[in-house]
Amino acid sequence: MTHDELRRCRDCRRYTFGEVCPACGAPTGNPHPARWSPEDRYARYRRALLAEAAREGRGTAGTTAPASEEPEQH
Numbered sequence: 001m002t003h004d005e006l007r008r009c010r011d012c013r014r015y016t017f018g019e020v021c022p023a024c025g026a027p028t029g030n031p032h033p034a035r036w037s038p039e040d041r042y043a044r045y046r047r048a049l050l051a052e053a054a055r056e057g058r059g060t061a062g063t064t065a066p067a068s069e070e071p072e073q074h
């Protein structure tokens, strides 16, 4: 088990690396997918684009993608 994944208690909001909060014993979960580097994000976005292009035959993209931020593509 890798311990570089930060989790957070859903009860007392305490950050921990364990699956159970050491303070109150409540189950913990991912507070955020915050371990993404920009590279990861672009890679993931590119993969999504590729998958969508393959599915739709390189037609209109951007169906279910969270288009709040646009990648810097030219």
Ligand SMILES: [Zn+2]
Pocket (backbone or CB within 6 Å): 009, 010, 011, 012, 013, 014, 021, 022, 023, 024, 025, 026
């Ligand atoms: Zn707790």
